[in-house]
Amino acid sequence: xxxxxxxxxxxxxxxxxxxxxxxxxxxxxxxxxxxxxxxxxxxxxxxxxxxxxxxxxxxxxxxxxxxxxxxxxxxxxxxxxxxxxxxxxxxxxxxxxxxxxxxxxxxxxxxxxxxxxxxxxxxxxxxxxxxxxxxxxxxxxxxxxxxxxxxxxxxxxxxxxxxxxxxxxxxxxxxxxxxxxxxxxxxxxxxxxxxxxxxxxxxxxxxxxxxxxxxxxxxxxxxxxxxxxxxxxxxxxxxxxxxxxxxxxxxxxxxxxxxxxxxxxxxxxxxxxx
Numbered sequence: 647x648x649x650x651x652x653x654x655x656x657x658x659x660x661x662x663x664x665x666x667x668x669x670x671x672x673x674x675x676x677x678x679x680x681x682x683x684x685x686x687x688x689x690x691x692x693x694x695x696x697x698x699x700x701x702x703x704x705x706x707x708x709x710x711x712x713x714x715x716x717x718x719x720x721x722x723x724x725x726x727x728x729x730x731x732x733x734x735x736x737x738x739x740x741x742x743x744x745x746x747x748x749x750x751x752x753x754x755x756x757x758x759x760x761x762x763x764x765x766x767x768x769x770x771x772x773x774x775x776x777x778x779x780x781x782x783x784x785x786x787x788x789x790x791x792x793x794x795x796x797x798x799x800x801x802x803x804x805x806x807x808x809x810x811x812x813x814x815x816x817x818x819x820x821x822x823x824x825x826x827x828x829x830x831x832x833x834x835x836x837x838x839x840x841x842x843x844x845x846x847x848x849x850x851x852x853x854x855x856x857x858x859x860x861x862x863x864x865x866x867x868x869x870x871x872x873x874x875x876x877x878x879x880x881x882x883x884x885x886x887x888x889x890x891x892x893x894x895x896x897x898x899x900x901x902x903x904x905x906x907x908x909x910x911x912x913x914x915x916x917x918x919x920x
Contacts, residue, residue: 649736649826652725653677653709654716654749656684658782658808659842660738660766661705662815667734667822668708675728676706680713722747729754729761733835734822738766740777741776751837762825766818770841780842782808789846790864794853796869814845874918876901896920 650673653664661676661684668674678684684706715721726748729735735754737744742749765771768780768880786792786804797805822837826876829835847854853864853872864872869889871877876890876898892898895917899910909915 649673649734650732651736652728652732654725654735654737654739654744655766656738657686657811658705659811659814660736660818662812663766663818664709664736664765665705665707666815667672672734674709675732676709676711677716677725677728678711678713681714683713713812716744716747716749722749725749726754726757729755730758732758732761733826734762734764735823736764736766736818740779741765741767741771756837758835760829760833760835762822762829762838764818764822764825764838764840766840766842768815768842770844771837771839776842782811782842785810785846788845790850790854791846793863794850798836798866800866800890802866809849810842810846813849814840817845817848817919837871 648666651664651667651672651674653661654675655661655664655891656678664672664676675768676684683690684702686702687699694703696701714724716725729749737749742750745753748754751761751765754763755761755775767776768785769775769778783804785793786809787802789810791810792802792804795805817840818840821840825836825838844879856872857864858861869879874893876892879887879889882888888899892901895910898915898918902908902910914920
């Protein structure tokens with residue numbers, strides 16, 4: 647509460663972060679392009695009775711909004727006036743995209759050293775791919791997430807929701823919160839740099855670590871788990887399916903009791919590694 651956020655981001659990843667901040671009590675002002683607004687306003691159907699697209703409504707609650715043409719001197723002045731009274735700026739422009747308007751971190755921190763400037767890009771602020779754009783679908787492929795998603799004998803699949811955008815939005819929120827805590831001690835803001843690719847690689851978690859430990863490319867396992875069993879979908883007698891998820895040997899033994907079988911006493915199945 648009492649935190650003011652200027653949101654220059656659009657579509658999903660950045661706005662998902664500022665929505666979390668708004669939900670937590672921050673005052674969030676969303677800046678949109680005149681005449682068009684955030685393009686997700688037009689990603690319909692479906693839409694609600696007030697003509698708001700369902701997609702836009704997903705990640706823009708609890709925010710205020712105004713339109714500003716940041717390509718004009720007058721628009722840049724308005725943004726700078728808003729920033730002067732803000733704690734946090736969130737943006738997802740291409741690297742260097744705001745510098746020509748004097749709205750990059752290095753320019754703004756001169757007048758507002760307490761400013762926390764949070765950038766969300768495809769590949770980060772530095773490195774050989776920094777200037778490339780990034781979309782969730784592309785990053786799901788590049789990171790290896792699609793390589794492990796889908797049936798073993800089928801093509802790679804993306805996850806049904808744009809999870810990389812949402813992962814990165816949460817990572818950005820965590821970074822902003824850390825910067826706010828640091829500012830309480832130092833009085834200074836800083837640049838929070840989050841990349842879609844970095845976030846996706848981090849979310850590979852145990853599967854990524856399995857690769858580092860074994861030097862083997864993890865296979866697609868459909869609904870199976872790379873480390874434990876049974877942890878998958880089974881077909882029922884009708885057209886429906888059910889899930890069994892046993893996290894340890896004692897759970898498996900209790901499952902066998904419920905099923906009325908003695909698999910857990912068979913040396914072939916007594917332990918998860920077996």
